[in-house]
Amino acid sequence: MPSRQKTFFWIFLHTLAILCVITQVFTGLRFSVFRFDNLLSLSAILPQGALHNVHIMSGVGLTLTAIAYVLYRFWGTMTTRQLRTPASFNPSKWRIDLTGSSIKLFNLWVIRLGYLVTTCILISGWLLYFDASIDSIDFIHFILALCMVGYLFFHGGFTLIQFGYQAAVTIFKPGTTAYRHIFSIVVSFLLCFVIGLYFISFQSIQTLFVRTVSPTTIINIDGKAEEHVWHDAQSIEVKTHGGANFENGQTTVSLKALQNGSEIFMLAQWQDSSESLNHLPLEKTEQGWAVRSQGFYQFDEKKYYEDKFAILLSTKCEMAAAGTAHLGPQPLKDQPPNWHGRGYHYAEDGETRDLWHWKAVRTNGMILVDDNYIGRPEKALDGQRRYTAGYYPDSKESGAYIMNWQWYSPNGITPKRIPSIKNSEPSAASTDQTFSENGHPSSVLPWFDTQAYKTSKDPYIVGDTIPSVLMRSNRFEGDRADVRGFGVWKNGQWTLEMVRKLNTGSQYDLPIEEGLCMWVSAFDHAQTHHTRHHRPIQLQWEK
Amino acid sequence: MKQRLLIGAILFIIIAAYAALNPPPIPQPIASDRFIKLDASGMPMDIWAGPWACILDQKTGLIWENKTDNENIHDAYWTYSWFNQYPIIKESESLQDASFKGTPNKGDCYFEEERCDTLDLIQRTRTHQLCGLKHWRLPSTEELQSLLDHSVRIGEALIQPAFFPHTKKGDYWTSDFDKDLTGVYQHLKFGALAVNFKDGSVKPIPYQNAAFVRLVTEASKNFNISQP
Known part of the structure; x- marks a missing residue:
């Protein structure tokens, strides 16, 4: 700790850096829970709620602080290095700790490493x-954040231990002649901050150009995208990250869109090394039937689950899924916590965000996408085990799938139905399981290919499995069936075609029009742990 | 400096201990102040437990049949024409001497060789002694209306979903009969009242209509309503 006093500008920058770094570290660690479940143990000291804007704003603040500090050091005009020490100030009492040259050297190198870490963390963050198409960039950013925690300890913590409250006096109390430029400094910085935020928000939007096609153009919703109009449409690629089971948690989503005046067609393709259709299979065990699962009881299945894909549409273009991502175990203090600790989706402003949720097992066979929405957080209902805040399906009149158990328990279940027995072989029924085009088993049982389960006539042996999804009718009816879609997995990639009326008239759907923003997420056999991206995608009609 | 080091270490330990002693909250069941699930023998169940056979309404003292989606006689998909003993004697266990009102066998279900009516469900439920009770019957209009809950999300059936799952957004029969029919049904003269769980309306519909049913009975005086 140098004995000289600091200028206001130095104190201003240093204080800003402290605030921004602490904000970055704590909000960043909350984000890291998505990748490292163990970090949930720090949950009590981490913030909750809509943190993305806070993280980005503090990132802008830290970036400007870093730039200003570089300029300050470069020109050397913004500090008074030899301000007169006030008479009341007697550093001799604490300067004694500085006599060790090794401590000085240690402090010097800690600060230099701090510069390096700050530079790297800003670059990786942006x-x-x-x-950016860099593998594991989120992991690199996380490691740098841990380095920053180390820096806070060795620089801030060590300085405080070394010098006590005198250090705080020094870094927060300017010299007597240092106030000359307070106004211009603060105003200049605020101006830069606002410009920085504007630049970030302007740069943050990606545009998906929607090509107009003739109403007579036929587009089959078959997951093949072989129509020539798809080849002519512009595509954008969106790097998504933070999802369970994907390599490095990442997958790149390619998007195209067409409209014919009454409908919009969407084409999404994303990498996924496996076609996951083994959705919570029912397995005969020594103790009876059980659901194969790993996390389903906490609504966070990450092993025996179908692949999924989601599109969120919003008239708002805020970060973090139109401002609907609220992180932490209990972001709503007067409502129940969530089971997985990651957070809830809800819209504080109460405006509906449309959500299309395609499911490789439960909706693909119906050639449907589950039409959902995110709205105002609902009040938790008595007896409700899973509270979903603002995320709900659109209403339906009837249909379509039900789960093939009387009541779910991690300790065992009783199936509702089993595949129709076609001969007397005890395990022959399990061969009735359906398979995808790629030969992968599917956890779907068509109702009329099954018979009611009776314990006394159970033909299965230990180890046999049957599907968990019963199709009671062939599709949803009502609002929930507004989006049609079909996906096909081939060579490590899903291709999903979707279509919906531009305006369905439903209060839970948004009319598709220019300027609408969207986000996409992929799920690799994970129930809720999906990938995400920061910047919204805005729809523009191709001229 | 040693003192400050000690203070720093203590501070660190306090923060670490605070984090360790305050793990993320886990959702906890909150008992309803109105409804209690009952198993097939009539024993109260935990609020998150299942499957349950009946629901005790502590507000009215009524016990309701729980509907299912497992194809047993209580499956919510089954529909029934209105057909009941006349006069309706709630406590009667014998139907042999009763006269009948309504239209038999116009509903749809799998558990009858012929088609279904309300009396089929009543008789079977009494025979099975659902929840250990014998006096199952159709609810009155007021009783059925007491289940209407307009606080649910728009588009959902107007009833507490966590206790009354599988409820259809359609007409449910009441025991109130001999009601004048109007409009397109006028030529059929009389019908019974039904409560609609889509919009909460009450209207007379012809006996021959296929509508849903949720049976009810009274909790006996010595019924144990203490929760598990």
């Missing part, structure tokens, strides 16, 4: 924000 690369992450702008969805």
Whole structure:
């Protein structure tokens, strides 16, 4: 700790850096829970709620602080290095700790490493924000954040231990002649901050151009995208990250869109090394039937689950899924916590965000996408075990799938139905399981290919499995069936075609029009742990 | 400096201990102040437990049949024409001497060789002694209306979903009969009242209509309503 007093500008920058770094570290660690479940143990000291804006704003603040500090050091005009020490100030009492040259050297190198870490973390953070195509960029950013925690300890903590409250006096109390430029400094910085935020928000939007096609153009919703109109449409690629089971948690989503005046067609393709259709299979065990699962009881299945894909549409273009991502175990203090600790989706402003949720097992066979929405957080209902805040399906009149158990318990279940027995072989029924085009088993049982389960006539042996999804009718009817879609997995990639009326008239759907923003997420056999991206995608009609 | 080091270490330990002693909250069941699930023998169940056979309404003292989706006689998909003993004697266990009102066998279900009516469900439920009770019957209009809950999300059936799952957004029969029919049904003269769980309306519909049913009975005086 140098004995000289600091200028206001130095104190201003240093204080800003402290605030921004602490904000970054704590909000960043909350984000890291998505990748490292163990970090949930720190949950009590981490913030909750809509943190993305806070993280990005503090990132802008830290970036400007870093730039200003570089300029300050470069020109050397913004500090008074030899301000007169006030008479009341007697550093001799604590300067004694500085006599050790090794401590000085240690402090010097800690600060130099701090500069390096700060530079790297800002670069990796902005690369992450702008969805740079760098593998493991979120992991690199996380490691740098841990380095920053180390820096806070060795620089801030060590200085405080070394010098006590005198250190705080020094870094927060300017010299007597240092106030000359307070106004211009603060105003200049605020101006830069606002310009920085504007630049970030302007740069943050990606545009998906929607090509107009003739109403007579036929587009089959078959997951093949072989129509020539798809080849002519512009595509964008969106790097998504933070999802369970994907390599490095990442997958790149390619998007195209067409409209014919009454309908919009969407084409999404994303990498996924496995076609996951083994959705919570029912297995005969020594103790009876059980659901194969790993996390389903906590609504966070990550092993025996179908692949999924989601599109969120909003008239708002805020970060973090139109401002609906609220992180932490209990972001709503007067409502129940969530089971997985990651957070809830809800819209504080109460405006509906449309959500299309395609499911490789439960909706693909119906050639449907589950039409959902995110709205105002609902009040938790008595007896409700899973509270979903603002995330709900659109209403339906009837249909379509039900789960093939009387009541779910991690300790065992009783199936409702089993595949129709076609001969007397005890395990022959399990061969009735359906398979995808790629030969992968599917956890779907068509109702009329099954018979009611009776314990006394159970033909299965230990180890046999049957599907968990019963199709009681062939599709949803009502609002929930507004989006049609079909996906096909081939060579490590899902291709999903979707279509919906531009305006369905439903209060839970948004009319599709220019300027609408959207986000996409992929799920690799994970129930809720999906990938995400920061910047919204805005729809523009191709001229 | 040693003192400050000690203070720093203590501070660190306090923060670490605070984090360790305050793990993320886990959702906890909150008992309803109105409804209690009952198993097939009539014993109260935990609020998150299942499957349950009946629901005790502590507000009215009524016990309701729980509907299912497992194809047993209580499956919510089954529909029934209105057909009941006349006069309706709630406590009667014998139907042999009763006269009948309504239209038999116009509903749809799998558990009858012929088609279904309300009396089929009543008789079977009494025979099975659902929840250990014998006096199952159709609810009155007021009783059925007491289940209407307009606080649910728009588009959902107007009833507490966590206790009354599988409820259809359609007409449910009441025991109130001999009601004048109007409009397109006028030529059929009389019908019974039904409560609609889509919009909460009450209207007379012809006996021959296929509508849903949720049976009810009274909790006996010595019924144990203490929760598990």
